[in-house]
Amino acid sequence: MFADTPLEHVWSPFPLRPAARLLARASIVALVAWALSLAGASATRAAVLDGDLVGGARVGSRVSARALAPDLYIPSGELTTMDGRELWARDPGAHRAMASTTKIMTAVVVLENAGLDDVVVATAADVKVGESEMGLHTGEELTVRELLEGLLIQSGNDAAMTLAAHVGGSVEGFVRMMNAKAATLDMVDTHYLNPHGLDVPGHYTSAADLTALARYAMRIPEFRSIVGVQSMRIVTRKYTHQLTNTNLMLRHYNGDEGIKTGYTKEAGYCIVTAARREGVELVATVMGASSEEGRVGQATRLLDWGFSHYKPTRVSVAGEPSGNVRVSDYVERTVPTQAAESTRVAVFDLAGPVKRRIVLQPEVVAPVTRGQRLGTMTVYQGDRLLAQVPLVATREVPAPTVGQRIGFFFIRLWRGIVGS
Numbered sequence: 001m002f003a004d005t006p007l008e009h010v011w012s013p014f015p016l017r018p019a020a021r022l023l024a025r026a027s028i029v030a031l032v033a034w035a036l037s038l039a040g041a042s043a044t045r046a047a048v049l050d051g052d053l054v055g056g057a058r059v060g061s062r063v064s065a066r067a068l069a070p071d072l073y074i075p076s077g078e079l080t081t082m083d084g085r086e087l088w089a090r091d092p093g094a095h096r097a098m099a100s101t102t103k104i105m106t107a108v109v110v111l112e113n114a115g116l117d118d119v120v121v122a123t124a125a126d127v128k129v130g131e132s133e134m135g136l137h138t139g140e141e142l143t144v145r146e147l148l149e150g151l152l153i154q155s156g157n158d159a160a161m162t163l164a165a166h167v168g169g170s171v172e173g174f175v176r177m178m179n180a181k182a183a184t185l186d187m188v189d190t191h192y193l194n195p196h197g198l199d200v201p202g203h204y205t206s207a208a209d210l211t212a213l214a215r216y217a218m219r220i221p222e223f224r225s226i227v228g229v230q231s232m233r234i235v236t237r238k239y240t241h242q243l244t245n246t247n248l249m250l251r252h253y254n255g256d257e258g259i260k261t262g263y264t265k266e267a268g269y270c271i272v273t274a275a276r277r278e279g280v281e282l283v284a285t286v287m288g289a290s291s292e293e294g295r296v297g298q299a300t301r302l303l304d305w306g307f308s309h310y311k312p313t314r315v316s317v318a319g320e321p322s323g324n325v326r327v328s329d330y331v332e333r334t335v336p337t338q339a340a341e342s343t344r345v346a347v348f349d350l351a352g353p354v355k356r357r358i359v360l361q362p363e364v365v366a367p368v369t370r371g372q373r374l375g376t377m378t379v380y381q382g383d384r385l386l387a388q389v390p391l392v393a394t395r396e397v398p399a400p401t402v403g404q405r406i407g408f409f410f411i412r413l414w415r416g417i418v419g420s
Contacts, residue, residue: 004011012233036283047071053089055351063085068350070305074298075288078207079306082215082274082281087306087348090118093189096287098153099245099262100132101270102197107152107226108217114167116222117146126161131198134234134241145222146234152226152260154243160196171195173412182209185216211285214259214272218283227258248296249273253303257391259283261295269295273301273353284305315348315354315379316389325393328363329400331411335364337374340390348379360391368397369376 052059055252059065070088076096079088086092120143122136134156136142144166150159161171168174171194178192190207190213197203205213217223219408230250236243249256255275262270268288275282286303289295316339324334337360347354360375368374375391 017411019165036415047073048345049090051091053086053092055348057339059248061356070302071292072284072298072302076207077287078211078285080211080215080283081310081346082218082283084212084215085348087282087310088302089207092211095189095204097199097203097264098197098205098210098287099199099264099267100127100157100197101260101262102192102195102203102208103155103160104106104213105178105181105192105219106160106174106195106197106396107223108220109174109181110144110163110167111220111222112181113177114144114163115271116143116148118144118161118166120144120147120166122158122162122254123165126165126186127158129157129161129196131157131196131199132246134243135239136162136241137239139240140236142236143235146236147233148222149226149229149232149243150241152223152379153232153245154241155246155261158375160194160335162339164195168393170272182213185213187213188401197262197264197267200263203260207285207287210272210287213285214274214283215284218259218274224257224284227260231257242331245400247271247273248292249275252296253300257281263292267388270276271295271299272344273303275307278312280307280311296341300368309350310348311395312344313349313354314339314342314344315347315387316343316377318342322358322375322377322391323360325360326363327366327368327397329366329405330397333397335368335374335397336394337395340373340392342369343379343387343389345379345386347386352382353383354379354386356380358391364393366397367399368393370394370396 006049046346048066050060051067054069057070067390069310074093076094078092082084119141119371122140124138127136127138132155134154136158147159147163150156156315164174168177168302172196173191182190187209190209191202191204193200193203231244246261247258250258255277257270259274269289271291272285282303286295286298287297318337318339322337324336327333327335344399357378364374370393372393373390375392377389379387
């Protein structure tokens with residue numbers, strides 16, 4: 001309408017003066033630009049994208065697949081099991097600013113190269129980095145453990161700088177250590193330029209690399225214990241530091257174990273968080289959320305989806321019959337077998353049917369004892385092995401007596417003669 005109709009001819013209850021017409025025209029242009037920007041943002045941040053991966057397979061345009069995928073409004077992210085199985089991903093290799101999730105690597109390098117009880121003195125250069133801080137003072141003495149707590153709980157940039165200078169000899173030296181560690185972990189889409197994560201061109205990671213790093217870090221007991229703390233107080237000789245975890249998931253999500261949040265203008269709101277329910281442990285990475293509440297909401301939705309589709313499932317029941325094995329010493333005698341144990345394993349229900357393959361010994365020599373292993377039940381889903389369950393004899397079979405052996409000999413001889 002507005003492109004084809006002169007503004008002067010657009011109906012108005014009042015005559016438009018030149019200045020008013022100019023203002024109206026500018027308002028209309030701004031409105032259209034705003035609407036187009038929203039449309040563009042919606043197109044790139046749609047709830048389900050064709051390129052989204054569920055269990056490693058692209059969602060595409062299939063209605064059934066899209067109905068099963070999680071609705072998320074983020075440009076990039078990933079959900080994996082703690083042992084590395086990818087359940088969902090969106091643009092997982094895209095290079096993105098990472099903000100304070102950088103501090104996961106900072107903590108890893110410190111933990112692998114410094115003693116927790118080492119005493120460190122904060123310098124003027126360390127405490128002036130700005131933005132998120134734990135509140136260090138020039139000349140203040142803290143242990144490496146206390147600085148790690150300030151780094152991971154309060155997301156202190158000052159703690160990051162102090163630790164980097166202590167462990168690396170200089171911040172530049174420490175950053176080289178960070179990139180070297182990234183290389184050993186095959187983080188091919190990551191490059192560090194500082195230990196805190198403030199925006200700088202060339203400082204980036206990907207959702208896949210960030211998730212893999214978080215899984216690695218959670219295998220370090222000290223890291224795991226610190227990131228799960230909601231709040232604490234550090235008291236030094238002159239100062240007290242009250243730390244409050246920036247990861248709101250610890251307070252609002254059942255089973256959350258914490259890891260790290262981040263925010264900068266370039267990165268948006270980011271979070272890597274782990275949670276455990278019913279023995280299943282998942283790691284969710286959200287990059288580029290639009291707000292603090294948004295990253296919590298998106299992480300919650302992603303973890304809820306994961307726990308609803310990847311959960312413990314019984315794949316065998318103790319005592320379940322599994323076939324018979326011939327006892328070779330006898331004539332026409334078999335011993336029945338059964339599953340030795342009940343087995344529950346985590347199963348991703350969107351990865352296809354769970355199947356079982358039973359393999360029994362062709363025969364067994366007496367005596368056979370009850371509970372003797374005679375085969376294996378293999379449980380699998382696609383090409384993924386889920387479990388292997390022993391199959392055992394359900395009863396004893398004694399060795400035949402001398403008389404029985406003689407009788408069996410003549411039975412076999414006669415059958416050989418008559419061909420039966």
